[in-house]
Amino acid sequence: xxxQNRQGRSSIRGPQSALTDFLASHNISANQIRLDADARRRAxxxxxxxxxxxxxxxxxxxxxxxxxxxxxxxxxGPAQAGPSRPRRSAAETSTRDDKRKKEQQKVIDxxxxxxxxxxxxxxxxxxxxxxxxxxxxxxxxSAPLPGQMENCANCGKRFTVTPxxxxxxxxxxxxxxxxxxxxxxxxxxxxxxKKPVPAGGPIGRRRQLQSNILDxxxxxxxxxxxxxxxxxxxxxxxxxxxxxxxxxxxxDKIARKLSKHRLLNTTTLDLFLQxxxxxxxxxxxxxLSADDYIRVFQTVANLKKLxxxxxxxxxxxxxxxxxxxxxxxxxxxxxxxxxxxxxxxHEFLHAKGQSxxxxxxxxxxxxxxxxxxxxxxxxCPSLNRLKVSHNQEVNGDGVKEIAKLKxxxxxxxxxxxxxxxxxxxxxxxxxGHDLETFALSRxxxxxxxxxxxxxxxxxxLEKLRITDSEVMTDEGFVRLFNGWENRGLLFLDLQKCRQLxxxxxxxxxxxxxxxxxxxxxxMAHSGKRLRNLNIHACRHISAAAFEEVxxxxxxxxxxxxxxISFCEEVTDFxxxxxxxxxxxxRELNVFGCMKVKDVRVPRGRILVGVPNAVGMMxxxxxxxx
Amino acid sequence: MAANRDEPSxxxxxxxxxxxxxxxxxEATVVSxxxxxxxxxxxxxxxxxxxxxxxxDISGAVLEKVVEYFQYWYKNRDKLDVPDMDIPVExxxxxxxxxxxxxxxxxxxxxxxxx
Numbered sequence: 001x002x003x004q005n006r007q008g009r010s011s012i013r014g015p016q017s018a019l020t021d022f023l024a025s026h027n028i029s030a031n032q033i034r035l036d037a038d039a040r041r042r043a044x045x046x047x048x049x050x051x052x053x054x055x056x057x058x059x060x061x062x063x064x065x066x067x068x069x070x071x072x073x074x075x076x077g078p079a080q081a082g083p084s085r086p087r088r089s090a091a092e093t094s095t096r097d098d099k100r101k102k103e104q105q106k107v108i109d110x111x112x113x114x115x116x117x118x119x120x121x122x123x124x125x126x127x128x129x130x131x132x133x134x135x136x137x138x139x140x141x142s143a144p145l146p147g148q149m150e151n152c153a154n155c156g157k158r159f160t161v162t163p164x165x166x167x168x169x170x171x172x173x174x175x176x177x178x179x180x181x182x183x184x185x186x187x188x189x190x191x192x193x194k195k196p197v198p199a200g201g202p203i204g205r206r207r208q209l210q211s212n213i214l215d216x217x218x219x220x221x222x223x224x225x226x227x228x229x230x231x232x233x234x235x236x237x238x239x240x241x242x243x244x245x246x247x248x249x250x251x252d253k254i255a256r257k258l259s260k261h262r263l264l265n266t267t268t269l270d271l272f273l274q275x276x277x278x279x280x281x282x283x284x285x286x287x288l289s290a291d292d293y294i295r296v297f298q299t300v301a302n303l304k305k306l307x308x309x310x311x312x313x314x315x316x317x318x319x320x321x322x323x324x325x326x327x328x329x330x331x332x333x334x335x336x337x338x339x340x341x342x343x344x345x346h347e348f349l350h351a352k353g354q355s356x357x358x359x360x361x362x363x364x365x366x367x368x369x370x371x372x373x374x375x376x377x378x379x380c381p382s383l384n385r386l387k388v389s390h391n392q393e394v395n396g397d398g399v400k401e402i403a404k405l406k407x408x409x410x411x412x413x414x415x416x417x418x419x420x421x422x423x424x425x426x427x428x429x430x431x432g433h434d435l436e437t438f439a440l441s442r443x444x445x446x447x448x449x450x451x452x453x454x455x456x457x458x459x460x461l462e463k464l465r466i467t468d469s470e471v472m473t474d475e476g477f478v479r480l481f482n483g484w485e486n487r488g489l490l491f492l493d494l495q496k497c498r499q500l501x502x503x504x505x506x507x508x509x510x511x512x513x514x515x516x517x518x519x520x521x522x523m524a525h526s527g528k529r530l531r532n533l534n535i536h537a538c539r540h541i542s543a544a545a546f547e548e549v550x551x552x553x554x555x556x557x558x559x560x561x562x563x564i565s566f567c568e569e570v571t572d573f574x575x576x577x578x579x580x581x582x583x584x585x586r587e588l589n590v591f592g593c594m595k596v597k598d599v600r601v602p603r604g605r606i607l608v609g610v611p612n613a614v615g616m617m618x619x620x621x622x623x624x625x
Numbered sequence: 626m627a628a629n630r631d632e633p634s635x636x637x638x639x640x641x642x643x644x645x646x647x648x649x650x651x652e653a654t655v656v657s658x659x660x661x662x663x664x665x666x667x668x669x670x671x672x673x674x675x676x677x678x679x680x681x682d683i684s685g686a687v688l689e690k691v692v693e694y695f696q697y698w699y700k701n702r703d704k705l706d707v708p709d710m711d712i713p714v715e716x717x718x719x720x721x722x723x724x725x726x727x728x729x730x731x732x733x734x735x736x737x738x739x740x
Contacts, residue, residue, distance in 0.1 A: 209706060222701040223709065225694045226730035229721040232712040244718060250725050603703075 044148060152176035213606055226250065230257050237263055243271050252281060259283035259309075266292055279305040286310040293318040297325050307333035309362075319344040323351045331358035331385075338365040345372050353379035358410075360387040370398030377404035385410040389441075392416045396423045403430035410437035412465075421446050425453040432457030439465035439493075448476030455480045463491040470500050474511035474540075477518030481525040488529030492522065495536040495563075514538040516545035523549045527556045534563040536589075543569040550577035560584055565591035565609055572599045579605060637664060638677045639692060645685035647692040651676075653699035658728040682726065687719045691727065 020030040150161045153173030159165075166180040167173070175183060212218035223231075230250075233240065234257045243251060255272050258264050265287040272280065277300055282288070290313045297303065306329055308314060314337040322329075329352060334340075345368060349356070359380065361368050368391060376383060383405055388394055395417035402411065408431050424446070428435075435458055440446060446469045454461070466472070477494075498513030508515070514522075519541045523530075527549075535541065546569065559582040564570055570593040578588060579602050590596050591609030601607045637654055639647045654660045663672040672678045680688060694710060701707040712720065724730065 205706060221704065222698045222707045224729050225691070225724040225727075226721065228694075228710055228712050229717055229724055231709070232714060232717050233721065236714045236717070239714065240718070244722070246718070246721060247725055250721060250730070253730075 041149070150174050152179055154179040213608060218606065226253070230254050234258055234261060234263065237268055237271075240271060248277075248279070255281060256283050262286070264288070269295075273299040275299055275301065278302050279307075281305075281307040282309065282311075283307075284310050285314070286312060289313050290315050290318050294321045297322055297327055301327070303327050304329060305331040305358075307331070308337070309333075309335040311335060311337040312339065315339045316341055316344050319348055323348055328352060328355035330355055331360075332356065333358070333360040334364075335362040336364075337361075338363060338367060340364070340367055342367045342369060342372065346375065349375060349379040353383075354381070356380045357382055358385040359383060360385070360389075360412075361391070362387075362389040364391060364393075366393045369393035370395065370401070373398035374401040377401065380405075382407055384408065385437075387412040389414040390416075396420055399423050399427060403427045406431060409434060409460075410463075411435060412437060412439035412441075414439075414441035418445065419443075421449050424450050428453040428457050433459050436460050437463040439463065440467070441465065442468045444468050444470045447471040448473060448479070451476040451480040455484050459486050461486050462489060464489055465491075465493040466497060467493060467495040469497045470512065472497055472513065474513070474515035474518045477514050478521045481518070481521035484525055488526035490529055490558075491532045492526060492530060493532075493534040494522075494538060495534050496538075498538050498540060508540050511540070513540055515540040516542045519545050520549060523556075527554070527559075529558055530556060531558050532561045533559060535567060536563045537566040539566055539568045541567055541569065543571060543574065546570060546574045547577060550574065550581040552580075554581050556582045557584060561587050563589045565589050565593065567593060569595070571595040572597055575599045575607065633664075633666070634676050636676070639688060640677060640679045641683055641685040641688040642681045643685045645688065647688060649692055649695060650699060653695040656695065656698045656729065660727060680723075683723050684719070687716055687723050690716065690720055691723055691729075694729070 016024075017030075023030050023033075146161050146163045146165075148161050149158055150165075150173070151158055152175050153168035153170075154175050155178075157176050159176035161174060164180075165174045165177075166183055168175055169183065209218065230253055233254060237258060243254065246254075251272065255264070258268060259282075262284060264282065264284050266289070269282070269288060269292055272282070273296060280296055280300055280303060282296075285293075285308045288311075293308070293311070293314055294317075296306075311334050314334060316339070319340060349372065353376075359376075368388065370393070373388075373394060374397075376386070384407055386402065386405065386408060387410070389412065391414070394413075394415050396419045399413065399415075399419050400423055402408065403426055411427075411431075424440070428438075428450070432438075432453065438454065438458065438461060440450075443466065446466060448471075450466070451472060454464070494514050499508045499510075501507075511517075514535060515538070519535065519538070546567075562578065562582070562585060564578075570590060572595070575588065575590065575596055576599060579585060585605060587606045587608065589608045592611070593609070594611055596610055599607065599610070633651070635651055636648050637651045637660075639649070639654075639660075641647075651664070654664070660678060663670055663678050664676070666673060683691070690713070697710045
């Protein structure tokens, strides 16, 4: 609106705005509204109880304002004073200012005498001037009431004061809604950061320690510098813009640490996408969207190895994009991508299967079935590693097809559908000779014929896993390990291969499961090379067998981790023998071994699961011998 | 720090690229395989004879923190439940690069070394 309008009705008028015309047609005068508003403002200014602190600035410079905010307030003063100021003469203003100053001083004196002031003075620093405190209270009181217009102390914009308007941090004036929001955001951040106080007290520390032990990340003594740095980095990952040219193993460790804290999201993903890289390992993709996955393929053009866990949003469109790009993956590892349709798997394998050497698929519900396994021999001729885990669709018909994968070296299956032992036998007889990994999880019906097939066919096996079998017998395990023309295994997991008979739990007339003789045979065959042994819940191994296997003349130099939980016959003496016979054993699990009571643990070793009041672990504090 | 030819000094000197020198116990530096290899007696590296290791890629601020870590590791090497050392956020990445170069990432060997 033009300036002339403001001068009053008698003056020359410029062109009117559309709004003024519209209001005039409804018999409302825009000028009247403006005059009323001016009058209200003046009334507010002249009322000494509601003196606006910003207006004080022109007369008295005594009011304190934080130096940082002073420049912001400068535009506020004149802008507000503008409409009413020309109407006063200079003398009038000065007398009014004097009067106002006097009144203000009176109020401040009153404040100084009040209880609130005394209380606040006690809390305040000694350095704070008495007058300053009083003035701060004065300013608080003199803030405009809700419904009035006010200039924001920060940005200088005019806004309507509401009961929710925040006062400026320095106490001078109020803030408009956007500025107030910003301020409260700033306030919240430090509050949130303060929250994760390290668990205090002995209990919190012990809990953290045990958590680390169960995670397998615990080690006696101090943490490595790399670990310390990575932990610091993970805590402050929002500050990191670029990881620079850190070596791959370190970047991978950072990725793992971030995923553990569920910090991998759209923003932090960028840290791990290096255009020159050949691998992308995403350990927790739960917060990533389909677009993020597409971005992976856009950024990393030479991608060869892809691993994504919790790849919920790895959907059809992502697979379409991958198929359309010139990316020939060698390894793909997808965990939890159960929105991916079966047809997309087919398309992918047909388009990109030629280069594929490793295919690992976890938790895919029903979308990865027999037909896909059947297509593998033609679509993926060089497939070397195959893992199908937590799969509800594949059954014996699909497993049969695996026998045609002549290049296969590593095979792991964890299926929900029943597959007869004969199927596995036929697979082993075809490709067993070169297999290095053979892992079957949760196979309650698997019988001795499979063990015999392994004995007869497998010559390169290094990792063997057969869990939960309720049919295999001790005799079967003895036959497997005795005279087996396979080098010693590095990894053996025979978890829960035991008899399950609830009516007579103590008796085991047929020696079902891994028992004493099988255990002796396996340690005689593989003991020298074994690194990791799991005989969890093989509860019919006798104390005599343990004592013999870990006898005084036996040494198992490579054994690093052993799980003998729920082997009932294990005693303190046997645990001691194990630590003596396995000089490099770092961790021994003895959950549910009720005869382990008070055992001396050599320094630097970890014993988990001792059933005593200390809790579940004793960490070695005794010196060796 | 004149190293005796027959009996190597108990102390070694680490030098940063901007000329800061840190003198610390030789035993505290063995946690780093890189420094350990530099100072090994058998080979006649210059570092082994003089007991002085120069790090042209590590700045004084970072090397100071590394040295602090060596002392921290040495002090806590036999203890359980060690409090974490404080890492300043601003040199975190540089420190990470240095730690990687010095091989400070693997688990230390078992104290009993298979006895």
